[in-house]
Amino acid sequence: MAYDIIFFCYIRNSMDYRYTLIEKYCFDQNIRILDDYLWLKKYEILHRIVLRFTLPFQYFTTIAMWWCKLCLLILLVMYKTSGNRHFLPNYVYEIDSLINIQMHQEGYQNDYPIVHVFAHKEVHLEWFNLILSTYSKKVPIVLFEPNQQVTKFSSSNRIKFHYVVAIFKSPSDVNVARWKIKIGNMWNVHSKFIIWITGEITQQQINHKTDISQGINISNYFKKRHSLTLAVGLIENLFKDYWSAGAANVILVVFNNTRQGFDTINYNPFVPMANQQRGQVCVVENNEPLFPDKFINLYGYPITVSMFHKPPYVQLTDNHTGIIAGEDVEFINSLRKRMNFTLVLKSDASTAANYGIILPNGESVGLIGDLLLNRSDMLGNSRYLDTILNRKLDFLYPYDSGTYYAVVPRRPTGLNHQVIGQHWFSGNTVMCLLPFPILTLYLYLRNERNPILVSWNLVLYQRFLRIGPQNHDRIIRFTWIVFALLITCGFESRLIKILTSPSESNEISILEDLVESNLTLMVGDKMFEPINDSTVLLMKKLAKKTKTNLNFSICSERLLNRGDVACASDKLSALLTLTTFSSVKSNYQALLMKEELGNFWKTYVVKYDLPYLTRFDILLRRLIESGIKVRASKNSTNLIETLLRKKETNSSPDTIKIRHLSYAFGMCFAGLCMSLLVFLREIYTERQTRKDSHEARTRNNLFPYASFKSATYLLFNKLQVINDSADIGFSEFCAASQRNVLTKPQSSATNVITPRLYLAGLRHKLLHRA
Numbered sequence: 001m002a003y004d005i006i007f008f009c010y011i012r013n014s015m016d017y018r019y020t021l022i023e024k025y026c027f028d029q030n031i032r033i034l035d036d037y038l039w040l041k042k043y044e045i046l047h048r049i050v051l052r053f054t055l056p057f058q059y060f061t062t063i064a065m066w067w068c069k070l071c072l073l074i075l076l077v078m079y080k081t082s083g084n085r086h087f088l089p090n091y092v093y094e095i096d097s098l099i100n101i102q103m104h105q106e107g108y109q110n111d112y113p114i115v116h117v118f119a120h121k122e123v124h125l126e127w128f129n130l131i132l133s134t135y136s137k138k139v140p141i142v143l144f145e146p147n148q149q150v151t152k153f154s155s156s157n158r159i160k161f162h163y164v165v166a167i168f169k170s171p172s173d174v175n176v177a178r179w180k181i182k183i184g185n186m187w188n189v190h191s192k193f194i195i196w197i198t199g200e201i202t203q204q205q206i207n208h209k210t211d212i213s214q215g216i217n218i219s220n221y222f223k224k225r226h227s228l229t230l231a232v233g234l235i236e237n238l239f240k241d242y243w244s245a246g247a248a249n250v251i252l253v254v255f256n257n258t259r260q261g262f263d264t265i266n267y268n269p270f271v272p273m274a275n276q277q278r279g280q281v282c283v284v285e286n287n288e289p290l291f292p293d294k295f296i297n298l299y300g301y302p303i304t305v306s307m308f309h310k311p312p313y314v315q316l317t318d319n320h321t322g323i324i325a326g327e328d329v330e331f332i333n334s335l336r337k338r339m340n341f342t343l344v345l346k347s348d349a350s351t352a353a354n355y356g357i358i359l360p361n362g363e364s365v366g367l368i369g370d371l372l373l374n375r376s377d378m379l380g381n382s383r384y385l386d387t388i389l390n391r392k393l394d395f396l397y398p399y400d401s402g403t404y405y406a407v408v409p410r411r412p413t414g415l416n417h418q419v420i421g422q423h424w425f426s427g428n429t430v431m432c433l434l435p436f437p438i439l440t441l442y443l444y445l446r447n448e449r450n451p452i453l454v455s456w457n458l459v460l461y462q463r464f465l466r467i468g469p470q471n472h473d474r475i476i477r478f479t480w481i482v483f484a485l486l487i488t489c490g491f492e493s494r495l496i497k498i499l500t501s502p503s504e505s506n507e508i509s510i511l512e513d514l515v516e517s518n519l520t521l522m523v524g525d526k527m528f529e530p531i532n533d534s535t536v537l538l539m540k541k542l543a544k545k546t547k548t549n550l551n552f553s554i555c556s557e558r559l560l561n562r563g564d565v566a567c568a569s570d571k572l573s574a575l576l577t578l579t580t581f582s583s584v585k586s587n588y589q590a591l592l593m594k595e596e597l598g599n600f601w602k603t604y605v606v607k608y609d610l611p612y613l614t615r616f617d618i619l620l621r622r623l624i625e626s627g628i629k630v631r632a633s634k635n636s637t638n639l640i641e642t643l644l645r646k647k648e649t650n651s652s653p654d655t656i657k658i659r660h661l662s663y664a665f666g667m668c669f670a671g672l673c674m675s676l677l678v679f680l681r682e683i684y685t686e687r688q689t690r691k692d693s694h695e696a697r698t699r700n701n702l703f704p705y706a707s708f709k710s711a712t713y714l715l716f717n718k719l720q721v722i723n724d725s726a727d728i729g730f731s732e733f734c735a736a737s738q739r740n741v742l743t744k745p746q747s748s749a750t751n752v753i754t755p756r757l758y759l760a761g762l763r764h765k766l767l768h769r770a
Contacts, residue, residue: 094261098253099134102194105290115141115163118179122169127198131167141165161191169199171234176241189246189609192291195238197254236281239267243279246609249291251284264290270299295615298341303612305332305343306370307380310352312572314381320347327629331604332380334623335616346376354553368393371607378606385601386529392608397617398601399624404527404570405596407556407578408508408519409563410589439480446473458484472679479675509594511538514566521546522555523568523597530598559590568597 115135119128135141161183168174174195180187235252242250252265264284271280278301284290307323309316315324323329323345336343348355357369368383370376371393385398436455443451446468457463462485464477508514514521515538523531523546532543555567567574574592604620606613623629 095130096134098262098264099138101286102290103138115139115165116161117141117143117165117167119143119167120169120173122173123167123198124169127196128167131165131196135165161186161188163192163194165194165196167196167198169197171197171238174238174241176245176247180245187245187609189248189611190614191247191249193242193247193250195250195252197252199255235265236267236279239269239281240279243267243269246611248294248611251290266290266292268294270294270297270301272299293615295339295612298339300340300342302342302344303378304346304376305378305380306346306367306376307332308347308350308352308355308367310381312576314352316347320349321345328380328382330628331382331620331623334628335619338619339612339615346370351553352381368605371605374607376607377610377612379604382602383605384524385603388605394606394608394610394613396604396606396613396620398603399620400602400629401599402570402602403596403599404568405574406514406521406566406568406593407559407574407590408514408517408566408593409559410507410591435483442476459488462488470679470682472675472682475675475678479670507591508566509591511542511593511595511597514593515541515545519545519564519566521566521568522558523548524552527568527598527600570600 117132117135119132132141166174166179235254238252239250242248248269250267253262254265255261256263266282266284268280268282269278272278273280278299307314307316307328309320310326312326313328314326315329316322317324323332332343352367356364356366357373358364359369359372365372367379367381368388368391371379372391383395385395388395436459439458440451440455443454448454448466454464458480462481464481467474467477508517508519521542528543528546528548531539531546534540534543552567552569552573555565558565559567571592578590578592604616606616610616
């Protein structure tokens with residue numbers, strides 16, 4: 001209880017100034033000027049008149065006047081303090097200090113945010129006015145609803161609350177679920193909640209709310225042991241109620257009856273405690289932040305994420321219980337490592353294109369059905385932003401913009417007669433035919449007859465009409481035969497492919513060609529609106545032949561089998577579809593249009609009012625700035641293009657290059673090297689033979705007896721041959737003479753064998769035998 005005391009100062013000859021000073025003091029101290037005071041002023045005027053007639057009795061009159069003044073002052077003070085006035089001077093400084101700390105840490109002075117204030121009807125008016133007036137001096141405030149003591153209040157048109165101050169008498173008055181329903185759409189899990197508990201909690205209130213025997217020991221939760229009257233179990237239950245509603249930035253300002261002050265209490269729902277429980281209650285010191293970022297480290301807190309197989313973005317294991325690779329997988333793993341949470345994967349045997357859920361209202365939705373039915377906290381597959389704008393879902397800031405194209409079939413129309421000139425005569429062809437002039441020069445140096453004709457004979461028929469006896473020459477010619485066979489077979493097979501495969505096709509590469517074709521464009525969800533709402537006349541025409549199909553795999557199968565549709569998708573999915581077409585035998589080949597159909601924003605979707613959304617946004621922005629999107633997209637594109645090159649069966653043949661016939665040049669080089677080795681071997685063998693002959697002649701000169709014996713032996717052999725030849729010749733001569741005598745007339749002189757003619761024939765036979 002406080003008393004306002006007014007001291008009167010008697011100043012002789014300054015009566016008017018004294019009354020003016022009293023009035024000014026009352027005005028500064030906001031003290032009402034009572035009727036007694038006005039009556040006293042009139043009395044002083046009357047006293048001044050009487051004093052003139054009672055000058056001899058001045059001293060007595062002065063004493064009486066001071067006695068009257070003192071009595072009147074006592075009556076005035078008693079009247080001033082007679083009302084039920086509960087003033088709280090001891091807590092003004094402490095409350096002001098607490099609010100100043102909040103202003104300083106949150107930076108209220110710079111942004112001047114609007115603070116929404118909510119007061120329970122049981123709160124004392126003195127506490128309400130004190131807290132409300134302290135906040136109103138520092139930041140603009142808005143009363144959420146009228147109080148029974150405050151009839152005038154303001155309303156806010158903000159979509160979401162950001163700073164909320166609630167004043168309650170006891171924790172039992174706090175009903176978070178009812179409060180959330182009352183606030184409605186303005187409830188924001190990311191806002192800062194400051195809960196003031198002004199009343200003292202008795203043992204009956206504790207037992208009514210929570211059994212104190214089941215409460216938790218204060219020493220396990222508080223950094224400094226304060227002797228609080230409030231039970232810790234009751235505080236923890238209050239924090240858990242807020243966390244169940246998604247609010248993590250909550251502090252309690254609780255009146256401490258022991259030290260007659262306020263304690264600020266915070267709560268971290270992620271810190272693991274004993275008995276596999278989570279949640280740590282702690283008292284905030286003056287130098288500690290009131291609202292620390294609790295989402296930096298979640299201490300392995302489980303977060304359910306729905307992910308479905310959709311290469312190249314998400315690749316799951318065969319049993320759909322683990323993640324392998326993909327662009328979206330890299331994002332989720334990066335978030336998991338930086339925030340330290342446990343990923344609880346929720347998947348299905350169906351792919352992302354085939355997965356669907358029926359909502360209670362009968363609507364069929366795709367992957368976002370898990371979030372709408374509260375089965376998971378986040379969707380790991382990235383989504384188009386337009387597909388979730390009209391849903392009660394939250395999403396991260398769009399991190400990537402892309403374009404979607406159309407995959408169209410390629411139909412053959414005829415043969416391009418210029419393809420032979422385009423793909424046959426080229427620089428590579430000249431390089432392949434260059435070795436044949438070298439062969440012609442080689443044949444010319446070996447004195448081969450008609451070397452040019454021999455070279456053409458090799459090119460056309462892969463053969464040589466004459467092969468020399470030398471081994472190296474045989475190897476060289478055999479190598480050239482194999483080389484010519486491989487080269488000509490390669491070019492002949494290429495020519496057959498050019499003549500038999502259609503190289504001229506009806507390629508649809510721009511939107512004008514797609515409009516003029518008889519194809520039906522199948523687009524995904526929310527892709528039709530940009531085409532239909534476009535003001536371009538060409539897009540209006542395209543919208544007339546466009547149909548919405550949520551399942552891209554069904555569209556691609558129809559394109560594979562029938563070839564009468566065009567499927568719209570993003571670039572990576574379109575390239576993956578082309579690899580499927582290349583690996584499956586189909587009557588229709590496919591190609592990707594060069595002109596895009598439209599643009600889209602890509603983002604990740606989370607359930608409504610997810611507490612981690614702000615932290616997800618910060619980390620996602622940092623990951624994008626670090627280049628993870630570029631690396632992931634580049635890896636996916638390179639993988640798909642590699643598969644596409646391996647399985648590519650393009651109907652338009654490519655030009656033959658040197659690398660296509662590398663094996664032929666390799667065999668030719670190996671054969672030439674082998675022939676060179678054989679040629680060197682033959683030179684060495686010939687020189688060795690000459691050397692051996694020279695040594696043999698040298699030995700004959702050194703041994704004359706051996707030479708004479710060998711010469712005698714040779715002479716004897718020649719004489720023996722001559723003798724045998726003479727006997728044979730004489731016998732033949734007699735036989736021939738007898739035949740001539742018996743068969744020919746004597747007048748025919750030309751048929752007579754003369755001795756001279758016979759000796760000439762005999763000489764020839766002897767020479768031949770010798």
